[in-house]
Amino acid sequence: MSSLVQHKCLPSFHHQVCTKNTIIHRIRVNCSATTTTDTPTTATKSKPNANQLIIEPKLARPPIKVVTDANRPMDNDPSLESTWSHRAWVTVGCTTLLISLGESIKGSVDMNMWVEPIVAGWIGYILADLGSGVYHWAIDNYGDESTPLVGGQIEAFQGHHKWPWTITKRQFANNLHSLARMVTFVVLPINLVFHDPIVQSFVGVCAGCIMFSQQFHAWAHGTKSRLPPLVVALQDGGVLVSRSQHGAHHRPPYNNNYCIVSGVWNEFLDKTKAFEVMEMILYFKLGVRPRSWSEPSSEWIEEIEIASQSQG
Ligand SMILES: [Zn+2]
Ligand SMILES: [Zn+2]
Numbered sequence: 001m002s003s004l005v006q007h008k009c010l011p012s013f014h015h016q017v018c019t020k021n022t023i024i025h026r027i028r029v030n031c032s033a034t035t036t037t038d039t040p041t042t043a044t045k046s047k048p049n050a051n052q053l054i055i056e057p058k059l060a061r062p063p064i065k066v067v068t069d070a071n072r073p074m075d076n077d078p079s080l081e082s083t084w085s086h087r088a089w090v091t092v093g094c095t096t097l098l099i100s101l102g103e104s105i106k107g108s109v110d111m112n113m114w115v116e117p118i119v120a121g122w123i124g125y126i127l128a129d130l131g132s133g134v135y136h137w138a139i140d141n142y143g144d145e146s147t148p149l150v151g152g153q154i155e156a157f158q159g160h161h162k163w164p165w166t167i168t169k170r171q172f173a174n175n176l177h178s179l180a181r182m183v184t185f186v187v188l189p190i191n192l193v194f195h196d197p198i199v200q201s202f203v204g205v206c207a208g209c210i211m212f213s214q215q216f217h218a219w220a221h222g223t224k225s226r227l228p229p230l231v232v233a234l235q236d237g238g239v240l241v242s243r244s245q246h247g248a249h250h251r252p253p254y255n256n257n258y259c260i261v262s263g264v265w266n267e268f269l270d271k272t273k274a275f276e277v278m279e280m281i282l283y284f285k286l287g288v289r290p291r292s293w294s295e296p297s298s299e300w301i302e303e304i305e306i307a308s309q310s311q312g
Contacts (some may be wrong), residue, residue: 080166082173090173093180093211096187100204107197125204126264131206132213133259133266136257140267141290142259142282153178164250164305165217175214183211211259217260220246238262255292 108117136157145155156178160167167175187207194200219231220241227235234240241263249257255265256270269275279290 003089024308051134077166077169080170080174082171082177086128086171086173086177087185089180093176093183096184096191097204097208097211099191100187100200103191103195104197104204107195107200111197113197117197120198120202121173121205124202125209125262128206128213129259129261129263130211131210131259132264133269135210136258136260137278140254141279141292142288160255161250164221167214167221170218172215175218176211179214185208194206213260214242217246219243220260238264 021139089161106116108114139150139154139157140161143150143154145151147154174209187203190203194203219227219235220243222243224232224243228305231240235242245257245263245266246260246295255275257266259265259269260277279293282288284288
């Protein structure tokens with residue numbers, strides 16, 4: 001059975017896992033893009049050598065084997081629950097966004113100027129998708145849990161590739177608190193310095209879309225029947241990243257569809273191979289290999305569950 005067929009089966013298997021008292025057999029689907037280079041499992045420094053750089057992505061037939069992974073999060077895993085610290089950061093982040101949008105509306109009323117702030121907000125929404133793609137690409141491919149500031153996010157995204165469905169079990173503030181903290185530190189100083197409605201509209205919408213991108217991402221992993229109808233309508237209308245588009249990110253060769261706000265940039269970035277070009281530049285300048293060039297390490301292998309009805 002091919003990896004694609006396995007992956008497409010995931011939602012139905014997942015439903016069974018969530019809703020029925022089942023016996024669970026866990027299998028690992030090893031979806032790999034192999035290279036002819038001698039490859040480490042994570043991004044590591046090595047001396048660039050143009051003669052040795054042979055990248056030939058080959059889609060290997062995934063071996064399927066039964067695994068038991070003690071680290072696999074359970075549905076009610078405490079690591080998926082929100083803490084008061086998470087909720088506090090999300091509250092502060094939302095307050096920061098409301099200050100931006102409030103300032104923008106107040107300035108627009110005072111100056112009787114609406115078109116420019118609305119256009120600025122729309123540009124903020126479009127660029128937030130691009131920003132989400134660049135950030136997602138960066139933390140998927142570089143650094144590790146010890147990386148300053150974003151180590152926790154890198155670790156979380158590696159775990160997400162292995163167990164994509166856990167994002168639908170992750171509680172709201174748990175999922176958003178890291179980006180809420182980042183938005184607070186970046187946007188609050190802007191709020192204090194700039195009081196222009198156009199600037200505030202751009203910053204408020206852009207930062208808001210980035211902060212909530214992890215919620216849009218979680219919805220992209222949802223199943224249509226379980227998502228709110230409005231969310232499904234926004235996904236189908238291209239306002240939010242669609243389930244099918246993001247699903248492609250979790251299939252070999254694991255190097256596309258990084259944008260998770262609206263997904264409007266994905267086709268352009270993938271067709272122009274923008275991320276692959278940046279990976280080559282970083283490799284030749286710094287000697288750092290992205291994870292997407294490597295043999296799939298355990299972080300890149302999606303582990304899925306097949307549930308079967310228990311007898312009686
Ligand atoms: Zn990813
Ligand atoms: Zn995902």
